[in-house]
Amino acid sequence: MKKSFKILKNLFSFFIILIMLFTLSACKSNKSEKQKKINVFLDTTDKYSSNVIKFLIEDFKSANPDVEIKLNDVLGNKSDIMESINLGTEIDVIFTNRNTLIELSKKGVISDMKSVYEKEAIGDRYYDIVGSYGRVGDKYYGIGVVPYSIELLYNKVNLEKLKIANPNNLEQWLDVLKQIHNKGIKTPIALTEDVDANGLMFSLIASKVVNIHELEESYDSGEESYKKIKTMQETFKKFNLLTKGSGISKESFELGNEQSIISFNNGDAALLACISYYNSKLNGTNIGIIGDYDNNSNYGSNMPIIINSLVCMPINAKNGDNANAFIKYIYSDEVQARIVQKGIISGNKIANNKITGIGKIMVGHMYKANDNSILALYNLPDKIKSNVLITLKRILTGGYNSKEWEELLKESYK
Structure with a gap:
């Protein structure tokens, strides 16, 4: 009898341990799942920019199948952006135009991306105009998608x-x-x-x-x-x-x-x-x-x-690390080279090196452009x-x- 009770006790302990391990595993899984999401707010009515953005998103998804991207296309309704931010809606990345970027920066709801600019050497690898469009005052609130x-x-x-x-x-x-x-x-x-x-x-x-x-x-x-x-x-x-x-x-x-x-x-x-x-x-x-x-x-x-679309980040981004990884990826020389392969002139200096003909003159215009462009x-x-x-x-x-x-x-x- 005592032996049977001991066996039952051991089995009970074993099941308790299994349940604890399962719960811990589930918690880790949920945490991991949460970390692998990016909520993208697409606020642009420019069809050319939309085509490029959707290409960039699909390219990222192909290389990162474990990351879920939720795309919210608001067709340029600025009030929806502010409402979503004020309601605490999870937004990690925003694609919007310069007018809206200026308004959002003045309301203090988007982040200064200076650290991204410096870490990814945007100022060195991209034409100045790409940064000019994203700068308000002395802060960089956005990066131009395609000029x-x-x-x-x-x-x-x-x-x-x-x-x-x-x-x-x-x-x-x-x-x-x-x-x-x-x-x-x-x-x-x-x-x-x-x-x-x-x-x-x-x-x-x-x-x-x-x-x-x-x-x-x-x-x-x-x-x-x-x-x-x-x-x-x-x-x-x-x-x-x-x-x-x-x-x-x-x-x-x-x-x-x-x-x-x-x-x-x-x-x-x-x-x-x-x-x-x-x-x-x-x-x-x-x-x-x-x-x-x-x-x-x-x-x-x-x-x-x-530049009709810029990428920026709200100050309360829930998945900031994932958003930064996404931005780093789409602004890599390799991804920008794939944009050029599609026949589109990029804002990336290295990617544009192989462009010839009259396209080379267009590249020259971007190279010489300044803030007043x-x-x-x-x-x-x-x-x-x-x-x-x-x-x-x-x-x-x-x-x-x-x-x-x-x-x-x-x-x-x-």
Whole structure:
């Protein structure tokens, strides 16, 4: 009897130990499972950036099958980001635009990523513009995903038929634009969805006139503060002189797309304005590209560069180590090289080394770009930005009155 009781006692102890080991194992498993999650908030309406981001996420998942990535695509709704952060929703990585990045940084909800910049040598391995877009004041709150230089091109055969000389710089390209406009020929504009022909012309002027840091420091600071930036009115003045003096109008342009690139390659258009994203679609020896954008600039070589998505991290990220590993991975030279293999120009210097042809000139534009290459529109809150675009349309119809900046500020803050 005693022997049976002892056996039962030993069995009971054995089962207790098994249960404890199972519980401990389950706890470790749960802990491990929690550590292998990344919650990504995708806040971008730019289809080009979205394509690149989703490629980066899939590439990371292929190399890290044990990490679960939860993707929350909010289609650019800033209020959802703030609401999610305020509610304590688990967000580890945010992809968003510069306007939202500035607002989130001012509200103190995203982290300074200086340590990431230094540890991953972003400043050495990437063009300065990639960091410029993510910097607010003296802190780095984000890293640009993929830069798009705005490129001005011409078709040599088409211009030869029109008996117009090939342009060599920005001013000459604009002069050709005027000539073909007078012949009733339109120029396709294939940029990002948030930049139209007016935004292009305004950006080309503003990058050479307005100190981008003044706009950033005054971000949504009120009517009186913005009035002190006199160069904004000078930009409207130059926009009026350029369009009125040359006859350039909204009729000079047409909305372009990938088909426009093909038509341009075939010689169906004399000029083209597009982003470097289309580099792989541009082919043929008859295509020329403007390399000189430095004319009459107060701020050096500042070819306008678009970066519509930046990666940043909230200060309360639940899976910070995993998020850092994700960021380290997608900004590695190897992954960036795979972006280039897809025909997209990267912000990574090493990955772009093998790019040839006119793409090499585009790379040169990114290499020379500085802080003032950030589009002025991206350093303005939405309410001012929308009024700037409305004002540009009015100027094109002959409505210039030399008080545009003052009037649109009053409208924006009424």
